Amino acid sequence: MSFKTMRIMEVCGTHTMSIFRHGLRSALPKNIKLISGPGCPVCVTSQGEIDLAIKVSEKEGVIIATYGDMVRVPGSNGSLADRRAQGAEVEVVLSAAQCLDLAKDNPDRTVVFLAVGFETTAPATAATVIQAKRDGIDNLSVLCFHKRVPPALELLASTPNCAIDGLLLPGHVAVILGHEPFRFLPEGHGIPSVIAGFSAGEILSALMELLRQIKAKSPALESRYASVVRPDGNRTAMALMDQVFEHTTSNWRGLGPIDGSGLKLSEDYRSMDCLARFDLKAEEAPEPDGCICGRILSGQKEPGDCPLFGRRCTPVTPVGPCMVSGEGTCSAWYRYGRKGEL
Numbered sequence: 001m002s003f004k005t006m007r008i009m010e011v012c013g014t015h016t017m018s019i020f021r022h023g024l025r026s027a028l029p030k031n032i033k034l035i036s037g038p039g040c041p042v043c044v045t046s047q048g049e050i051d052l053a054i055k056v057s058e059k060e061g062v063i064i065a066t067y068g069d070m071v072r073v074p075g076s077n078g079s080l081a082d083r084r085a086q087g088a089e090v091e092v093v094l095s096a097a098q099c100l101d102l103a104k105d106n107p108d109r110t111v112v113f114l115a116v117g118f119e120t121t122a123p124a125t126a127a128t129v130i131q132a133k134r135d136g137i138d139n140l141s142v143l144c145f146h147k148r149v150p151p152a153l154e155l156l157a158s159t160p161n162c163a164i165d166g167l168l169l170p171g172h173v174a175v176i177l178g179h180e181p182f183r184f185l186p187e188g189h190g191i192p193s194v195i196a197g198f199s200a201g202e203i204l205s206a207l208m209e210l211l212r213q214i215k216a217k218s219p220a221l222e223s224r225y226a227s228v229v230r231p232d233g234n235r236t237a238m239a240l241m242d243q244v245f246e247h248t249t250s251n252w253r254g255l256g257p258i259d260g261s262g263l264k265l266s267e268d269y270r271s272m273d274c275l276a277r278f279d280l281k282a283e284e285a286p287e288p289d290g291c292i293c294g295r296i297l298s299g300q301k302e303p304g305d306c307p308l309f310g311r312r313c314t315p316v317t318p319v320g321p322c323m324v325s326g327e328g329t330c331s332a333w334y335r336y337g338r339k340g341e342l
C-alpha cells in the first residue's frame with residue numbers, strides 16, 4: 001500500500017538543526033517529508049545586502065560589528081572575514097548592546113552594527129538604539145537588515161500550487177509575536193500550523209498534531225510550546241520594535257523583495273540609519289555561481305540537489321550562506337547526514 005507524501009516545512013533553522021541532531025528524519029515514515037524553510041536569518045540575508053555590508057566596511061573610520069556567522073558569508077567579492085584580513089575593522093559581537101561599549105571606547109570612529117535576524121533579535125537592536133539616543137552616543141549606526149517572518153510565510157502560502165501540507169512554526173518568533181500573526185495560515189490558506197519547541201519531544205508532539213489536522217482535514221493554529229509562548233506574545237519586546245522601527249520592503253534570498261517584511265529605523269531614529277549616514281542603498285546581486293541556496297530556502301530544492309554540496313562547498317570552504325550558518329540547511333546536511341541517505 002502506498003501513502004500520499006506529506007510535505008511539512010520546518011520554518012526555523014533551529015528546528016532544522018534539532019531535527020537532524022536527534023535523527024528525526026530517518027525515524028519518520030518515508031511518506032512524511034520534512035522540508036526546510038526561510039527561517040535561518042543569516043541565510044535569507046540577500047547577496048546585495050552582504051555586498052552592501054562589505055562596502056560599508058571599506059569606509060574610512062568605520063568599525064563594523066555583527067554576529068559571528070555573518071562574517072563568513074561570501075559576498076560577490078569576498079566576505080567580511082576577507083575584508084578583516086585586508087585590514088578592515090570587523091568585530092564579532094554576541095549582543096547588540098556590545099555595540100554601545102564599542103562606540104564609547106572608539107569615540108573617533110563610526111561603529112556600524114550590521115543587524116540581522118527576525119523578530120527574535122530585532123527587540124535587542126531596538127533597545128540598543130533607544131539606549132544610544134538616551135546616552136547621546138552619536139557614533140553608532142545601524143545597517144538594518146532585520147526581517148519579519150509572517151510576510152514571508154504569507155508569500156510562501158500564496159504561491160500557486162503551494163506544496164506545503166503543514167507548517168512547524170518557529171517557537172522563538174512566536175515567543176515575541178504570540179499566536180495571532182500566524183492565524184492567517186490555517187484560516188486564510190488552509191494550512192495546518194503548529195508552533196513548536198525545540199526538543200525532540202516537542203517537535204514530535206507538534207508533528208503528531210499536524211498529522212492529526214491533515215488526516216481530519218481541519219487546519220488550525222495550535223501551540224505545542226505553551227510553556228514558553230504566551231498567546232499574546234511579549235508585549236514589551238513588541239513595544240520596543242514599534243517605537244524604533246517602521247515596516248519596509250526587504251529583499252530575501254530565495255524569495256525576493258517582500259512588501260512590509262523588513263524593518264527600518266523610524267523617523268525619530270533616522271540619524272542612526274547607516275544607509276542615510278553614508279547615502280547608500282542596497283542593490284540586488286546574483287547568488288554565487290552554482291549555488292541554489294535561494295531554492296533551498298523556498299522549499300523547492302534540497303542540499304543534495306546542489307552539485308557543489310560536499311565538493312566545492314563545505315563548512316570550511318562555503319560557497320553560499322546555507323553552508324556557513326550554524327542554522328543553515330546545507331550545514332545540517334553536511335554535519336549530520338550524507339547526500340542520498342536522508
Ligand code: SF4
Binds near residue numbers: 290292303307319
Ligand atoms: S551546498 Fe553550498 S553552494 Fe550548494 S546550495 Fe548549499 S550553500 Fe549553496
